[in-house]
Amino acid sequence: MQYSQKVLDHFMKPHNIGKLENPDVEATEGSPACGDQISIFLKINYETHIIEDIKFQSYGCASNIATGSIITDMAMGKTIEEAKNITWKGAAEELDGLPAVKMHCSVLAVDTLKKAIKKYEIEHGLAKAETFSKKTIIEELKKVIYPGVGEDIVTLKMVKYVGLENGVATIDVEIPKFDTHRDNVVEEIKEHLEAFDEIKEIKVTI
Amino acid sequence: MERIYFNNCLTSQPAREVIEIITAYMKDKYYFPENFISKGTEASNNLDNAKKIIADSMGADAKEIHFTSGGTAANNLAIKGYLTANSNKGTHIICSVIDYPDILTNAAFFENSGFDVTYLQNDNEGFIDLEQLKDSIRKDTILFMTTMGNHTVGTIQPIKEIRDILDSAKQKIVMHVDACEAYARIPIDVNELGIDLMSISAHKIHGPQGIGALYQRKGIVLGQIQHGVNRMDNLQTGGMNIASIAGFAKAVELAFNDLDANIAKIRKLSDYLLNKIESTIPDTLLNGPRGIKRISHNINISFDYIEGEAIMMMMDINGVSISTGSACASQGLKPNYVMMAIGRNHEQSHSSMKFTLSRYNTFQEIDYTVEKLAEVVKELRSRSPLCN
Numbered sequence: 001m002q003y004s005q006k007v008l009d010h011f012m013k014p015h016n017i018g019k020l021e022n023p024d025v026e027a028t029e030g031s032p033a034c035g036d037q038i039s040i041f042l043k044i045n046y047e048t049h050i051i052e053d054i055k056f057q058s059y060g061c062a063s064n065i066a067t068g069s070i071i072t073d074m075a076m077g078k079t080i081e082e083a084k085n086i087t088w089k090g091a092a093e094e095l096d097g098l099p100a101v102k103m104h105c106s107v108l109a110v111d112t113l114k115k116a117i118k119k120y121e122i123e124h125g126l127a128k129a130e131t132f133s134k135k136t137i138i139e140e141l142k143k144v145i146y147p148g149v150g151e152d153i154v155t156l157k158m159v160k161y162v163g164l165e166n167g168v169a170t171i172d173v174e175i176p177k178f179d180t181h182r183d184n185v186v187e188e189i190k191e192h193l194e195a196f197d198e199i200k201e202i203k204v205t206i
Numbered sequence: 207m208e209r210i211y212f213n214n215c216l217t218s219q220p221a222r223e224v225i226e227i228i229t230a231y232m233k234d235k236y237y238f239p240e241n242f243i244s245k246g247t248e249a250s251n252n253l254d255n256a257k258k259i260i261a262d263s264m265g266a267d268a269k270e271i272h273f274t275s276g277g278t279a280a281n282n283l284a285i286k287g288y289l290t291a292n293s294n295k296g297t298h299i300i301c302s303v304i305d306y307p308d309i310l311t312n313a314a315f316f317e318n319s320g321f322d323v324t325y326l327q328n329d330n331e332g333f334i335d336l337e338q339l340k341d342s343i344r345k346d347t348i349l350f351m352t353t354m355g356n357h358t359v360g361t362i363q364p365i366k367e368i369r370d371i372l373d374s375a376k377q378k379i380v381m382h383v384d385a386c387e388a389y390a391r392i393p394i395d396v397n398e399l400g401i402d403l404m405s406i407s408a409h410k411i412h413g414p415q416g417i418g419a420l421y422q423r424k425g426i427v428l429g430q431i432q433h434g435v436n437r438m439d440n441l442q443t444g445g446m447n448i449a450s451i452a453g454f455a456k457a458v459e460l461a462f463n464d465l466d467a468n469i470a471k472i473r474k475l476s477d478y479l480l481n482k483i484e485s486t487i488p489d490t491l492l493n494g495p496r497g498i499k500r501i502s503h504n505i506n507i508s509f510d511y512i513e514g515e516a517i518m519m520m521m522d523i524n525g526v527s528i529s530t531g532s533a534c535a536s537q538g539l540k541p542n543y544v545m546m547a548i549g550r551n552h553e554q555s556h557s558s559m560k561f562t563l564s565r566y567n568t569f570q571e572i573d574y575t576v577e578k579l580a581e582v583v584k585e586l587r588s589r590s591p592l593c594n
Contacts, residue, residue, distance in 0.1 A: 035534050060534065061532065
């Protein structure tokens with residue numbers, strides 16, 4: 001397993017690294033405890049909705065830094081509608097691929113960008129905050145990557161059941177007992193869902 | 207500049223003399239031991255001589271040495287061999303939560319097979335809790351296992367004190383020691399320390415890969431775990447790696463020719479590296495004990511605000527090999543279990559870097575490494591939201 005030359009180039013000399021003074025919006029996702037965190041800062045033209053400047057800061061590994069760099073390149077000069085179409089798979093492809101075990105870095109970078117855009121839209125009356133529902137949980141589970149193959153657990157049909165009742169989220173996941181990524185997937189699910197105030201308890205059964 | 211290598215706990219560069227003797231054996235001395243015929247007798251004598259060299263390095267008898275395919279095979283032979291042959295005496299084992307995976311996975315295997323395992327806790331320098339050890343001994347305790355020099359933070363366990371505690375039991379408690387990291391880096395006398403079984407590995411001391419040895423104290427019975435043709439004895443079935451055994455013995459000779467001087471040299475290099483890092487780079491934290499209670503070649507240090515895989519990758523691009531305890535560099539994406547067990551938090555574990563030195567490293571290499579490391583740490587900190 002190794003990084004592409006493009007990943008190494010963006011890692012060694014990341015584009016758009018740093019902090020924007022007086023950004024129109026900023027978002028931070030991940031945490032030092034998980035080993036990766038990204039902050040994204042945006043300057044958006046209020047009239048045209050074009051991203052006129054974007055910067056990021058990274059606490060994380062080489063692929064965390066490289067994906068932060070590539071998505072800021074991809075978003076720069078785009079309208080926020082266009083930027084919302086950036087996907088973690090697209091970002092990974094732009095980097096000539098990422099090792100399966102590193103795909104979650106791309107998910108984190110793109111998710112942070114989308115969170116920042118959503119926040120801007122809500123603050124400027126361009127969108128309403130979404131009502132929390134079971135669908136929100138399923139969308140969030142699409143950000144949990146199974147490190148064995150670098151695909152999300154919903155697409156891989158590993159999620160067998162999602163329930164939400166009185167603030168208790170119940171997730172049934174199918175992972176063989178001998179699978180070395182089992183604990184990691186469960187932890188990832190919990191980390192993703194803990195971010196929602198609406199969820200009081202998370203029950204993951206495997 | 208040639209690659210600067212600080213991953214000697216993973217594997218080490220074979221010594222020139224080791225390569226020469228292996229080559230000679232592969233060309234002209236590849237024979238297996240056999241009775242009566244000249245080449246077979248010569249091979250047998252050479253094997254006996256190799257065993258003697260290794261035995262002498264630890265105060266053992268040549269008959270107490272078995273060759274294996276490496277440290278893991280030696281650990282498996284010791285643990286599985288002892289427990290399968292002695293389960294009638296008891297079914298309780300003791301080890302610690304910071305042991306090398308060979309020990310922990312074997313402990314888990316026997317736990318699933320009906321044995322009880324006590325996993326000892328440790329302090330924040332990685333020393334196992336001796337009071338807990340005293341309290342854990344039961345009438346049916348038959349085996350204690352430990353990693354003599356911790357593979358992550360370099361802590362040297364107090365083997366003699368442990369032996370005294372084990373001897374307070376009415377029954378014999380066998381002590382198995384994984385010494386793959388400690389061997390040739392601290393003096394070890396199996397009799398002085400009361401070690402019953404001990405694993406060592408050639409490739410960590412500038413010998414060839416794929417060869418190790420198990421010391422088995424006379425009188426300790428091991429069950430056969432690999433069945434097959436008996437060429438040396440029933441614990442070493444199958445063909446023998448004749449050339450590698452010769453290379454192993456040569457590596458031991460080189461290391462033990464002047465062990466004290468070798469250890470002093472490596473400790474001087476390690477101290478120099480640690481002092482230079484601590485005086486050059488702010489916000490660092492040494493993991494494991496300071497000074498002589500640490501294996502001579504290990505420096506493990508955390509760098510605040512940044513993540514270890516990024517440090518490792520940038521240093522690699524600068525021509526320096528070091529390793530990290532970061533989850534991002536592990537296949538399981540988990541923080542290093544030893545770091546967590548010594549009370550470090552996730553961030554300190556993710557930012558921990560391990561340097562393991564050898565006698566081939568130089569002060570100039572360390573100067574270059576710390577110069578580059580300071581640049582790398584500064585650059586990554588400038589990108590980090592945790593310090594900006």
